[in-house]
């Protein structure tokens with residue numbers, strides 16, 4: 464039985480996920496909630512190894528279906544070995560990206576059929592889904608400019624602007640399809656402006 468709540472944060476590169484995760488953690492911990500912080504792809508020993516394969520620029524070619532399958536293989540580890548056990552203990556879990564990212568990147572970005580992703584989602588996750596997803600939305604070029612100084616790009620970050628425009632649109636489409644769960648947040652202004660929107664949403668959770 465799930466006792467804790469499962470929150471995910473998603474959005475294009477540089478939207479401010481890592482920045483806002485700190486705010487969310489502090490906010491929840493101040494309420495006496497024990498928060499387990501995790502990320503995708505990754506979050507477990509095997510998941511982090513799969514992340515390496517997915518993001519390394521030394522991985523020269525990867526079929527889009529293989530990319531999708533590896534994401535879900537890592538996710539299967541993640542839910543069974545980390546997320547569900549923590550929720551059953553009563554901890555809350557906060558994940559930097561989750562299944563919505565597969566719809567955005569492999570669906571929107573790579574152009575894979577949504578039905579095939581849904582099929583995999585049902586196969587791996589059954590009815591397991593986040594209680595709340597915070598979608599940080601930002602124009603792609605602004606997000607990119609925020610992370611520019613970070614240096615070396617990973618295999619997916621090397622994609623062109625059109626790829627990330629499709630990713631952003633796929634995220635927005637999902638927030639319109641699942642308005643109860645996915646809360647779209649304008650992340651283009653100050654950190655405080657974004658945090659204030661998040662706080663309002665967390666208050667009602």
Ligand SMILES: Nc1ncnc2c1ncn2[C@@H]1O[C@H](COP(=O)(O)OP(=O)(O)OP(=O)(O)O)[C@@H](O)[C@H]1O
Pocket residue numbers: 474475476477478479480481482483609610650651652653654655657
């Ligand atoms: N509202 C903001 N205004 C200006 N800069 C910001 C804002 N929020 C975050 N930043 C800065 O932008 C950069 C990217 O933010 P952050 O790392 O939180 O994004 P991210 O969504 O986690 O990116 P990635 O997808 O690459 O993990 C960081 O240097 C961060 O300090």
Ligand SMILES: [Mg+2]
Pocket residue numbers: 480481482
């Ligand atoms: Mg980040």
